[in-house]
Amino acid sequence: MTQRREGSDSSNRNATVYKMGLQPAEKTSSLLFQPYRAVGYIASHIPFALQTRGNEHFVTTIVGHAYHVYNCKKLNLVFVNHVGQEISVVACAGHLTFVAFGNNIIAKKRDVTVRTYNGHSAPIHTLLPFGTHLISVDTNNVVNVFDVQSAELFCCIDELAQQNFKISCVFHPSTYLNKLLFGSKQGKLQLWNIRTRTLLHTFQGWGSGVTCIAQSPVVDLVGIGLESGVIHIQNLRYDETLTSFFQEGGPITAVTFRTDGEPTMASANANGNIALWDLESRRLVSVILAHTASVASMQFLQGQPLLITSSPDNSLKIWILDTADGSARVLRQRTGHSAPPIKIRYHGRNGLDILSSAWDRSLRYTSIIQDQRSCELSQGSLTRLAAKKKRSVQSLRLPPIIDFASEVTRDGDWDSIVSCHRKQHLARTWSFDNKQGEYDADVKCGLLRVLECDTDACFGKGDALHSLFPVIGKHELSASIIVKKVSTAKDKPKRLPTGSIVRVCMTPCGNFALLGTTRGRIIRFNIQSGRQQVEYGFPAHADIIAGIHVDSTNSFVASTSKDATLKVWMFSGSLRLNAKMKTPITASSMCRVNNLVAVAMIDFAIRVFDVDAKKAVRAFNGHQGRITDMTWSPDGRWLITASLDLTVRIWGIILHVPSGRMLSWFSTDFAVTSLDMSPTGDFLGMFTFFDTILFVEAHVLKSATTHVDQLGIFLWANRSLFGDVSYKILSQTEIMENQAPLVTLPITARLSEEEQSQAMDYLKGFEVDISDSMLENFEPFKSPDQISSELVTLSTLESSRWKNLSKLDLIRKRNKPIEAPKVPPRAPFFIPTSAGLNPTFKPLFDPLADKNTKSKILNISQFGIQSKFQQLLLDCQANNDFNPLITLVSDMGITAVEMEIRSLSGEESGSQFEAMLQFILFMLKSRSNFELCQAYLNLFMSAHSAELSNHFHLQSLFADVQKAHKDAWVQLDGMFQHALCMVTYFRNPRL
Numbered sequence: 001m002t003q004r005r006e007g008s009d010s011s012n013r014n015a016t017v018y019k020m021g022l023q024p025a026e027k028t029s030s031l032l033f034q035p036y037r038a039v040g041y042i043a044s045h046i047p048f049a050l051q052t053r054g055n056e057h058f059v060t061t062i063v064g065h066a067y068h069v070y071n072c073k074k075l076n077l078v079f080v081n082h083v084g085q086e087i088s089v090v091a092c093a094g095h096l097t098f099v100a101f102g103n104n105i106i107a108k109k110r111d112v113t114v115r116t117y118n119g120h121s122a123p124i125h126t127l128l129p130f131g132t133h134l135i136s137v138d139t140n141n142v143v144n145v146f147d148v149q150s151a152e153l154f155c156c157i158d159e160l161a162q163q164n165f166k167i168s169c170v171f172h173p174s175t176y177l178n179k180l181l182f183g184s185k186q187g188k189l190q191l192w193n194i195r196t197r198t199l200l201h202t203f204q205g206w207g208s209g210v211t212c213i214a215q216s217p218v219v220d221l222v223g224i225g226l227e228s229g230v231i232h233i234q235n236l237r238y239d240e241t242l243t244s245f246f247q248e249g250g251p252i253t254a255v256t257f258r259t260d261g262e263p264t265m266a267s268a269n270a271n272g273n274i275a276l277w278d279l280e281s282r283r284l285v286s287v288i289l290a291h292t293a294s295v296a297s298m299q300f301l302q303g304q305p306l307l308i309t310s311s312p313d314n315s316l317k318i319w320i321l322d323t324a325d326g327s328a329r330v331l332r333q334r335t336g337h338s339a340p341p342i343k344i345r346y347h348g349r350n351g352l353d354i355l356s357s358a359w360d361r362s363l364r365y366t367s368i369i370q371d372q373r374s375c376e377l378s379q380g381s382l383t384r385l386a387a388k389k390k391r392s393v394q395s396l397r398l399p400p401i402i403d404f405a406s407e408v409t410r411d412g413d414w415d416s417i418v419s420c421h422r423k424q425h426l427a428r429t430w431s432f433d434n435k436q437g438e439y440d441a442d443v444k445c446g447l448l449r450v451l452e453c454d455t456d457a458c459f460g461k462g463d464a465l466h467s468l469f470p471v472i473g474k475h476e477l478s479a480s481i482i483v484k485k486v487s488t489a490k491d492k493p494k495r496l497p498t499g500s501i502v503r504v505c506m507t508p509c510g511n512f513a514l515l516g517t518t519r520g521r522i523i524r525f526n527i528q529s530g531r532q533q534v535e536y537g538f539p540a541h542a543d544i545i546a547g548i549h550v551d552s553t554n555s556f557v558a559s560t561s562k563d564a565t566l567k568v569w570m571f572s573g574s575l576r577l578n579a580k581m582k583t584p585i586t587a588s589s590m591c592r593v594n595n596l597v598a599v600a601m602i603d604f605a606i607r608v609f610d611v612d613a614k615k616a617v618r619a620f621n622g623h624q625g626r627i628t629d630m631t632w633s634p635d636g637r638w639l640i641t642a643s644l645d646l647t648v649r650i651w652g653i654i655l656h657v658p659s660g661r662m663l664s665w666f667s668t669d670f671a672v673t674s675l676d677m678s679p680t681g682d683f684l685g686m687f688t689f690f691d692t693i694l695f696v697e698a699h700v701l702k703s704a705t706t707h708v709d710q711l712g713i714f715l716w717a718n719r720s721l722f723g724d725v726s727y728k729i730l731s732q733t734e735i736m737e738n739q740a741p742l743v744t745l746p747i748t749a750r751l752s753e754e755e756q757s758q759a760m761d762y763l764k765g766f767e768v769d770i771s772d773s774m775l776e777n778f779e780p781f782k783s784p785d786q787i788s789s790e791l792v793t794l795s796t797l798e799s800s801r802w803k804n805l806s807k808l809d810l811i812r813k814r815n816k817p818i819e820a821p822k823v824p825p826r827a828p829f830f831i832p833t834s835a836g837l838n839p840t841f842k843p844l845f846d847p848l849a850d851k852n853t854k855s856k857i858l859n860i861s862q863f864g865i866q867s868k869f870q871q872l873l874l875d876c877q878a879n880n881d882f883n884p885l886i887t888l889v890s891d892m893g894i895t896a897v898e899m900e901i902r903s904l905s906g907e908e909s910g911s912q913f914e915a916m917l918q919f920i921l922f923m924l925k926s927r928s929n930f931e932l933c934q935a936y937l938n939l940f941m942s943a944h945s946a947e948l949s950n951h952f953h954l955q956s957l958f959a960d961v962q963k964a965h966k967d968a969w970v971q972l973d974g975m976f977q978h979a980l981c982m983v984t985y986f987r988n989p990r991l
Contacts (some may be wrong), residue, residue: 183210225252475530516545
């Protein structure tokens with residue numbers, strides 16, 4: 001079955017590459033997930049544009065509806081802008097970026113559209129800034145010349161017949177004033193004067209279509225690339241071919257010359273190879289296997305031995321020509337997946353790192369906050385090895401990873417990633433810490449063996465691979481051999497067929513890895529030593545393993561299989577539960593929070609099993625295609641599933657009203673192949689594919705035909721974390737008719753304020769309609785100030801506003817600057833003595849002289865003046881409502897609150913003391929702002945304890961405060977003890 005929505009145009013492969021999804025009016029939105037952004041996109045089949053500002057060089061690449069600007073110094077992404085439609089070509093001049101989409105051209109300065117150029121009636125495929133003019137060519141063979149400043153049409157060349165001269169490229173020869181050179185698919189070239197709009201000369205060509213033209217450092221000499229793979233060095237002044245070169249591998253896609261004094265020319269072809277030519281000796285210097293797809297564009301930086309290349313394999317590379325043999329090496333690169341993805345999983349617990357595998361035989365790390373951190377987990381520098389073997393880089397890579405697992409608990413101690421590969425009987429470990437490591441070209445250990453063997457043979461040499469490729473671990477976890485027990489000495493050990501590994505799982509502690517095979521075996525390995533420890537069941541299942549899961553405490557192992565069974569094993573290896581299903585199982589996923597296992601059936605149904613209760617607790621139906629992946633929300637409340645029916649569905653499991661039903665769903669233009677929820681619950685990441693046919697054969701997921709399209713990772717924001725979400729009750733008719741809201745895939749660019757406003761209006765299409773008869777009296781839910789009188793409610797103030805309230809004197813004393821030492825006064829010549837039978841010297845200094853010194857802090861209450869706090873305190877006592885006082889205190893700083901409480905006066909029969917006690921009693925009885933009440937009571941008692949003992953009429957009020965305080969803490973302590981008791985009970989491993 002094809003995984004694309006009917007009506008999508010896929011006739012032109014290049015036109016659909018990196019398609020980010022248009023936004024037709026009929027598309028709506030999801031109730032729970034909102035498109036956020038796409039990551040992992042670098043470049044496409046559209047040539048880049050190079051721009052120089054001072055000493056800095058910037059390269060602009062096209063990705064669907066957006067263009068990315070990279071700084072060539074570090075290749076870091078400095079700017080992203082979204083246009084809104086599929087971009088066909090880009091060009092840069094000065095501070096302006098010219099972008100063409102359809103038959104429109106716009107000039108942007110940063111993210112502001114400054115000009116629009118209209119005049120074409122067909123899609124535009126070429127742009128060339130030319131002094132104060134902009135040259136554009138469309139598919140109807142019409143050439144328009146615009147004035148850049150006024151955006152007016154300067155002239156139009158429309159008399160070129162496509163059958164005789166179909167324009168393929170446009171070029172401006174250096175020092176040729178007002179001249180343009182047009183290349184054609186028929187092989188001829190024409191030189192035009194655009195100011196006089198006249199044809200000056202026609203070059204007859206070489207009988208092959210012209211693909212590219214480049215200026216050499218010498219005036220009048222240009223390099224012309226042809227579809228036949230030939231590059232001609234042509235003298236335009238005399239119409240003479242000086243020399244020619246031939247590069248094998250298809251049409252020439254780009255030609256460029258070094259401008260730093262070295263006579264070197266580089267040419268690229270459709271196979272992704274770059275040839276370096278010595279123009280003096282007229283010979284081939286070297287061939288670089290640069291890309292896995294056609295080289296879209298290539299250019300030397302002015303005056304530097306640096307070569308920039310881009311390709312539809314989703315990569316942008318900078319090469320430096322500094323080797324002794326005149327070849328080039330990669331200096332900097334930005335790459336993404338070049339083939340449809342297979343699996344995506346978050347790595348770690350912060351929700352910022354993503355691991356993904358794809359059919360391009362790579363395992364990639366993607367950072368969602370800093371794109372320059374993203375990289376491929378290195379398999380070694382295979383470019384030089386491929387050149388020596390004269391093979392492609394792809395053929396030397398490890399086979400595609402069909403499943404992997406990772407844990408960060410032991411990251412740095414030993415390997416933290418385990419992967420299994422297509423049609424392989426062993427699993428490979430990886431080190432995440434060395435994710436960008438590459439091997440030294442001079443390393444001899446195992447190099448000759450690798451050069452002499454093919455990929456499958458190389459895959460089995462663990463020590464040699466680790467010495468060459470530091471990211472790949474030392475151990476290969478093999479499940480290929482089982483030795484039968486021998487009954488007599490004559491019996492020889494035999495090997496049993498075990499099949500290839502299709503599922504892997506790591507324990508939360510990071511010490512063990514479990515492997516599942518196509519023959520139903522489940523084996524546990526120690527990752528540190530690489531040794532096999534336990535095998536479950538001998539074998540565990542009778543058919544291919546669909547999933548392996550371990551709980552958070554290594555208490556049990558849950559496994560599912562195509563033999564329609566769900567089994568739970570003790571971690572030691574004994575069987576604990578065997579549940580038989582009615583139909584075979586195709587996939588499974590477990591939530592470690594509540595030990596719930598979700599299994600997907602071959603009939604598209606989903607069953608949820610509670611391992612602790614040993615029974616099925618939920619059953620979901622509705623998908624109309626094979627379920628490709630499932631994931632849980634971090635709190636275990638949601639189960640999110642994706643299917644080949646182009647829908648993503650969110651099911652409520654527990655702690656939800658309503659639970660056990662579908663909460664929300666949405667559909668996309670492209671089916672989802674893999675998805676995963678962030679450990680923090682803020683984002684949902686997924687992969688999609690387009691126009692791809694998948695089928696299962698020999699228990700291995702295979703790709704029959706693949707058109708490169710959705711190569712990035714799409715992030716969806718969880719709307720329930722950023723605002724209130726009201727769940728809409730979905731009608732059965734809507735579900736049965738598969739009327740899921742169609743959602744546009746996220747884009748690489750961030751939305752502007754206007755687009756964000758449009759997006760908010762756009763999302764209202766699927767919100768709850770309050771005019772619905774079922775929700776006629778619906779009002780948005782607002783949490784009450786006090787949920788229950790039996791509960792204690794804390795304030796929303798920061799802890800710094802009350803935590804150290806009674807310790808401010810100590811803080812001031814600690815922060816007081818140290819005084820400089822003082823010189824003691826001079827002692828008198830005659831020391832005075834006291835009269836008596838035993839004369840004694842009188843002390844010069846009395847240490848108790850300053851003991852009763854009063855505080856320097858002025859108490860305004862002694863002057864009969866009341867502050868705003870004291871006045872409001874007395875007014876609230878009179879009205880028996882202290883809420884205004886709570887509002888005032890919430891806005892005051894901690895030092896102001898301390899000063900007001902310490903300034904309370906015990907005069908006038910202690911009226912202020914009585915009002916303060918009434919205020920504290922009010923907060924204790926209402927059970928609100930509980931921590932503020934404790935802090936204020938502590939400070940009040942410590943500051944005025946001596947004065948309070950003189951007011952005997954306050955004893956009854958003290959007794960009421962003490963009783964209310966004790967009752968609140970006794971009830972709160974009972975709740976704490978009950979919760980601790982329940983947690984201790986359920987943590988008992990015997991349950």
